[in-house]
Amino acid sequence: MSNEQNSYRADINGLRAWAVLAVVLYHFSVPGFSGGFAGVDVFFVISGFLMAKIIYTGLGSGGFSLWNFYFSRARRIWPALMVLCCVLLVVGWFILMPMEYQALGKHARDSLLFSSNLRYLGEAGYFDAASSGKWLLHTWSLSVEWQFYFLFPMLLILLRRIKAELSVVCLSLGVLLSVSLCWSIWLSFSQPEDAFFTLQSRMWEMLAGCLVFLLGDRIRPVRPFWAAVLSWLGFALILGSIILLDSRFVWPGGWALLPVLGTCLVILVGVQTSPLVRGASFQWLGDRSYSIYLWHWPIMVGLVFLEKQNSALWWFPGILLSLYLGHLSYLYVESPARKRLSRWRPLKAIVALLLVLATVLSAAQIIRKYGFPERLPGAVAAMELESRKSPPRLDECTVQREQCLFGTGPVRAVVIGDSHAGALANVVQQSMNDASAGLYLRARAGCLPIFGAKKLNGRGTECLELQNWIRTELPDLYPGQPVILINRTTAYVMGGMPGEADQLQNQPEYIFSRGYSSPEPAFLDEFRRHYINTVCEIASHHSLYIVRTLPEMKVNVPYALARDILLSRQRDLSLSLEEYHRRHEFVWSVQDEASARCGVEILNPLPYLCSATGCPATEDGRPLYYDDDHLGTLGGLKLLPMFQSIFRAEVQK
Known part of the structure; x- marks a missing residue:
């Protein structure tokens, strides 16, 4: 979700605004945005375009440095991500049960090492905790991008060293794109989790952006009329995907071609005056899109923690809080860190960044290992043990x-x-x-x-x-x-x-x-x-x-009981x-x-299991269920x- 580029483009910044807005509204279950997950695909295309621009232009001028490229990516992504992880680890100390806290430590570590997509793929089993309880689940896309950042420059450097012509470079990338797309379509039906989380099935989206940059001058329409038409068509494909698609469609698969092609068209024609990108609100959102993306998902998970995720009354405050925290992150973390680190000598900047990273990683690893159950009342840890008694x-x-x-x-x-x-x-x-x-x-x-x-x-x-x-x-x-x-x-x-x-x-x-x-x-x-x-x-x-x-309960019963203890809340858990x-x-x-x-x-x-009035979820303070609908040992014996x-x-x- 990088926005570093050699020259400012309002259309790309506006695309970021639409992408992050779609993702946020989708995750907050706002009606009309059932396909908002396509916003991530828009981000992938943008990243591919900008990476090709930075690398290919640098190679052409002889000024490209692989290590400087990696450092610029790290300088762009790590600071805001590290602050988010630190805040979540601190908040988790007070509200998360030991297993949840250990999972958060593990996910924070993997997010900072850009391997969280593989972690979540490994956890995608039927009995894994619901995805809405994973505070850093959204970092899977950052991991996919970083893995692309790591490999793609090496490919272009290799092609440069063998003195490949532009046509050979484009042909090579086109073949990779075709293989990745076919793999994505096949995998979306046979192993949908693998298709969703892995670089191999997502790479074609970023390669599409790369080819737009490499071929743009040759295929871009000259007449403003046709540029405007193609720009509107591109946005129609993107917005159509966001509004008309939903979770029933295999993804990414072939359906992801719609937002990908739409994004390619918008970037290709480069119309800077479109009302869909030029407004101040779009530019504001685009500038802050990375930080907003980082913060919106933990806010959503917080609503799930409070069991407010299905209340429309909480959507608007949750969205506003996501925008506000993203704004603060942009002003006080993302922008200052990028500017300050760019002014320091490279060695000093790298050492400073790695020292902070090592500190956060160490804390996350310690939390992953121990969970610190003693920080919570004993009754809370006891309830978590009940959730493990499948x-x-x-x-x-x-x-x-x-x-x-x-x-x-x-x-x-x-x-x-x-x-x-x-x-x-x-x-x-x-x-x-x-x-x-x-x-x-x-x-x-x-x-x-x-x-x-x-x-x-x-x-x-x-x-x-x-x-x-x-x-x-x-x-x-x-x-x-x-x-x-x-x-x-x-x-x-x-x-x-x-x-x-x-x-x-x-x-x-x-x-x-x-x-x-x-x-x-x-x-x-x-x-x-x-x-x-x-x-x-x-x-x-x-x-x-x-x-x-x-009988099915509306909450994970042991976790709900534990949270009631943490929040000093009493209620009747029953159906x-x-x-x-x-x-x-x-x-x-x-x-x-x-x-x-x-x-x-x-x-x-x-x-x-039930009385004349209802079906209780507990008996004498103990859960009858080990989640929301499976009977535990005590419930089964009844x-x-x-x-x-x-x-x-x-x-x-």
Whole structure:
């Protein structure tokens, strides 16, 4: 997100303004900016253009120094980033639980070393903390840029040394761009997290900016009329991406061509008088875009911490605070550091910058290692321990392996489903009369085992494998033994709970014939038909028991309890029965129809988890859930009598 350049261009500064505004409004969930994530792609193109300008011009004049280039990048990026990390580490001392604080230290270290994109890629598993709880998640883009800064000059220097003509340089970069783009498109469908976070799948966007600089003089339109037309077309592509796209589109993939091409057009024609870039407000935002980008995400995470992220009343103050802190960072950190370090002798400036960096890195590493639990009340640390008490073998049996066996004796039941099935498998095994009796589990986190159901955007090949196994292998597996289906079914149909940080509300996660933006009647009819056909097919060869969807809480229960202690806050963490039935009414009706049509048995967890008024998230001050919707050890044990009824019924058959 660099803005260093040899000559000032109002159009590029205005593009920065639009990019940072789009990202900020998107992250604050302001309606109308559902594709604001495309702002990062705009930044990437700008960076590529400016880097090509600095490096190629310097090489042409004979005045380019690789080390001076790296130092200018460090001087531009590190100071404001180090201040942000220091502030977050200080604030985290007072409000974050030990594991959260250790994670912040780790993320601060990796952000300052420009490897945070790889860190977040490694943490992108199903059971990882929600992204909205990671205070420095947005630094992944800085890491991708810095990795590009490190490699790109070496490529141009190599081409220069072999005396490559401009056409050869452009051809070489064009080939790299094409390979990276194709890789990005393919990876966006097969491994979307890798496509999002890695340089290999993002490099084409920066290379596009590089080619705009290298070829600009040859392809730039001469007539002002056509320049104006192309400039407006470029902005139409950018703004169309910001307004019309949303998280359902694979990204970056082919859709990222829209903002990338739009940015290339705007930079290529270089119209400096467009009302979309020339205004004082655009130039103000553009100057401060880097600092605003740095500060806006921690403000958003702070709203999540306070559980205010879904309140429109908090969006405006959050956005204003982001702009204000970005302004302060620009005035008192970013600009002074860049100017002062540029006036010092190079050795002095480098030593000073590295000493400060080493100090911040050391603090972050110490925090990563220890977490300092003694700084908080003991009850807070105890609640964090509860959040770590996930049911036995949950990750192993729903993410790492295709199937698991519980118990040492003959298998007496088969459990299928998603992570909720994995969380309760041990409870099902305990509910059998014989403690050594075996249980076979086949479950995949986030998967709906209904024939014909496909995850949005083609993702989830493991879910299709689970469906195929149910259809082809389950019929002959452990004949005579009951099958128990446990799923968070409603979430796949209706989206996440209101207030849920890591799952969109009112947006289906699966498609059948085509995608739907909401659970409209046509989609619900498709789901009903496929669900009933699937469970009736299973019931034709095994006794089938379906567990109703468990009550879902709006917060991560152990963390909410810990924060209540920190904030001296008391409240009732529970879900009303009215809310539960309103959310799950449709799925209940489908399950009831399946029961009437093909005799499947329905197991209702509400009598065991809820009272006449609601479903509590705690019992005697202890959480029943280890997050917002998975039952923990204590909560799972409350369902023992429900599962015991299965084996009593099987004995009587």
